[in-house]
Amino acid sequence: MIGKDRVNSAKAGDVTFRDVSTAHQQFRWGKTALWLIVVLLAADFLWAIANNENFGWATIREYFFHPEVVAGLWVSLGLTVVAMILGTILGLILAVMRLSDDSLANGLAGIYIWFFRGTPLLVQLIFWYNLSTLFPTLGINLFGLGLGGWDTNSVITPLTAAILGLALNEAAYMAEIIRGGLLSVDKGQAETASAFGMTRGRALRRIVIPQAMRAIVPPTGNQLISMVKATSLVSVIAMSDLLYAVQSIYNRTFDIVPMLLVAVFWYLIITSVLNIGQGYIERYYGRSDRRNSAAAAMQPTGEV
Amino acid sequence: MTQPIVQARNVHKAYDQLEVLKGIDLDVAPGEVVVMLGPSGSGKSTFLRCINHLESIQQGAILVDGEQMGYRLQGDKLLKLSENAIARQRRKIGMVFQSFNLYPHMTVLQNIIEAPVGIHGESRADATAHAMQLLNRVGLADKAPAYPRQLSGGQQQRVAIARALAIRPKLMLFDEPTSALDPELVGEVLATMRDLAAQGLTMIVVTHEIGFAREAADRVVFMDGGVVVEQGRPGDVLVNPRHPRTQAFLSRFI
Ligand SMILES: Nc1ncnc2c1ncn2[C@@H]1O[C@H](COP(=O)(O)OP(=O)(O)OP(=O)(O)O)[C@@H](O)[C@H]1O
Ligand SMILES: [Mg+2]
Numbered sequence: 001m002i003g004k005d006r007v008n009s010a011k012a013g014d015v016t017f018r019d020v021s022t023a024h025q026q027f028r029w030g031k032t033a034l035w036l037i038v039v040l041l042a043a044d045f046l047w048a049i050a051n052n053e054n055f056g057w058a059t060i061r062e063y064f065f066h067p068e069v070v071a072g073l074w075v076s077l078g079l080t081v082v083a084m085i086l087g088t089i090l091g092l093i094l095a096v097m098r099l100s101d102d103s104l105a106n107g108l109a110g111i112y113i114w115f116f117r118g119t120p121l122l123v124q125l126i127f128w129y130n131l132s133t134l135f136p137t138l139g140i141n142l143f144g145l146g147l148g149g150w151d152t153n154s155v156i157t158p159l160t161a162a163i164l165g166l167a168l169n170e171a172a173y174m175a176e177i178i179r180g181g182l183l184s185v186d187k188g189q190a191e192t193a194s195a196f197g198m199t200r201g202r203a204l205r206r207i208v209i210p211q212a213m214r215a216i217v218p219p220t221g222n223q224l225i226s227m228v229k230a231t232s233l234v235s236v237i238a239m240s241d242l243l244y245a246v247q248s249i250y251n252r253t254f255d256i257v258p259m260l261l262v263a264v265f266w267y268l269i270i271t272s273v274l275n276i277g278q279g280y281i282e283r284y285y286g287r288s289d290r291r292n293s294a295a296a297a298m299q300p301t302g303e304v
Numbered sequence: 305m306t307q308p309i310v311q312a313r314n315v316h317k318a319y320d321q322l323e324v325l326k327g328i329d330l331d332v333a334p335g336e337v338v339v340m341l342g343p344s345g346s347g348k349s350t351f352l353r354c355i356n357h358l359e360s361i362q363q364g365a366i367l368v369d370g371e372q373m374g375y376r377l378q379g380d381k382l383l384k385l386s387e388n389a390i391a392r393q394r395r396k397i398g399m400v401f402q403s404f405n406l407y408p409h410m411t412v413l414q415n416i417i418e419a420p421v422g423i424h425g426e427s428r429a430d431a432t433a434h435a436m437q438l439l440n441r442v443g444l445a446d447k448a449p450a451y452p453r454q455l456s457g458g459q460q461q462r463v464a465i466a467r468a469l470a471i472r473p474k475l476m477l478f479d480e481p482t483s484a485l486d487p488e489l490v491g492e493v494l495a496t497m498r499d500l501a502a503q504g505l506t507m508i509v510v511t512h513e514i515g516f517a518r519e520a521a522d523r524v525v526f527m528d529g530g531v532v533v534e535q536g537r538p539g540d541v542l543v544n545p546r547h548p549r550t551q552a553f554l555s556r557f558i
Contacts, residue, residue: 192405196419197395288451
C-alpha cells in the first residue's frame, strides 16, 4: 500500500511527485479586475441607453405586442418555416442529382445552383412578383401549342412570390450544404448498405443521411437564422411581414427608431430560440460519439 | 449432385485499361468453405465484389443460387437488371469487410436488425430475438445497446459477422476480416468464423491467415495476377504446392 504521504513526498531523481488532487486554484487578481471593469462599462452603457428618451422605450413597450406587429411576426415565422422546409427538400433533391453519375441530372442541378446563388435574393423576389409581365399565363405551352394554363396574376400573389423566391434561393444553398454532408460520410457505408441489398433511396435515408446530419446541422442553423432575417426582404413586394408591419406603423406615427427596435428585439428573440434548438439537435446527432452510452443506449431506432 | 451456390465462369474484370480478373472459374458447393489466398493486388477482393455485383464484370457469368447476378434472361436476350432488382439479388449474400463498416449512428442491436426488419420484412420482435441469439453466439450479448465506437476492433468485427448472419444468408463473403485487427484480437474473430464453418455455412474467405485455411477450409484457392493458379484441399495446396508462384507465396509464411 502506498499512503498519501508517500505519494506526496515520493521522489524520482530530483522531481517531487505531488498528488494533483491536493492542488489549489490560485486567485487571479488581474482577471478579476478585468471582469469588473467590463461589467461596469456594460452596465453604464445599458443604463445610458435605458435612460435615453430618444430610444422611445414607452413606444417600444406600447407597440411590442401590437396586433399588427404580432401578425407580421407570424407572417415572418410562417415564411421562414415554409421556405426553409421547401428549400431543404428541393436542396436534398438537387444535392442527390449533383452527386449522381447521370450527367443530365448533374448538369441541371449545377445550372440551378449556379443561377440562384449567383443572383441577389432581392432581385429574385421582385422578379417572381412581376412574373406576369413576362408570362401573362402559366401553363405548358410547348413551342406555342397552348395546352391551357392559369392567369399568372391569380397564381402569383405576394405570398406565393415570397415563398417561391425564398425557397428556390434557399434550395441552392441547402443543396451545397447537403452535398458536402453526404460527401463527408465514409464511402464504405453506402457500399455496405448496397451489399446488404438496400436500394439507393433506402441507403440514403437510413444510413447516409443520418451520418451526414452532423455535418449538415450546423450550417443549416446558420441558414435558418439568415432566413429569418431574409424574410424582411419580402416587405418590398408588399408582403406584410414583421418589418413591413413596423414600417407601416412608423409611416403613421413617425416613431422610426422605436418601431425598428421593436422589430430588432423580435428578430433577436427568434434567433436566440433557434440557437438553443440547434444546440439540442447537434447533441442528438452526436450521441453515438459519446463514450458513456448509458443514456444514449436508450435511443429508439425510429424506424418503419 | 446438388446445384452449387456459386458458379463463376470465365470471369473477366477490368478497370479502364487495367485487367484485374482474367478468366476465373469457380464453383462453390453448399456448405463448402473456400479460402482464397494470393498476393496483394491479385484480384481477390475484386472477385468477391463481383460475386455480389458490387462490381460489374465485362465477360463471363456469375450465378449465385442459380440466378445470374445483375442480369436476367428474356427469351434468348440477356438484359441488365435494374438497381432495385440487383439489390434484391444481393439479399441472400452476407458480406464482412476488412474495415467492419458497422453503421456508427446505430447501436449494435440496431445494426443487426436493420436489414432483417427494413429489407426482409421480419417483425421487430423476431429480428431482435434472432439478433440476441446471434450476439450470444459471437459472445457479445451484453453489447447490444452499445455503439460501435465503444467496442474494440475484434468486437466490432464479430458484430459485423452477426449482422451478416442476421439475414440468414445462403452465402457469406469475408474480405480479409482480420487484417485491420491487432494481433491479439485476430483469434477471437477467427474462432467465430471457425464455428460458422463447422456449422455448415457456405463461405468464401479471403484472408492471409494460413492457419485458418489449414483448419477450417474445405478448399484453398490460390490466385495470382487475376487467375486461379492452383486449388485443392488445404492438406495438398498448403503442404505440397505444385505451382512455383504458390510455393513462393507460401514460403513467406513458414
Ligand atoms: N476501384 C478500382 N479502380 C481501379 N483499380 C482498382 C479498383 N479496385 C481495385 N483496383 C485494382 O485492381 C487490382 C486488384 O485489386 P484487389 O483489391 O482485388 O486485390 P487484392 O487481391 O484484394 O489485394 P489485397 O490483398 O491487397 O487486398 C489492384 O491492382 C488494384 O489496384
Ligand atoms: Mg483485398
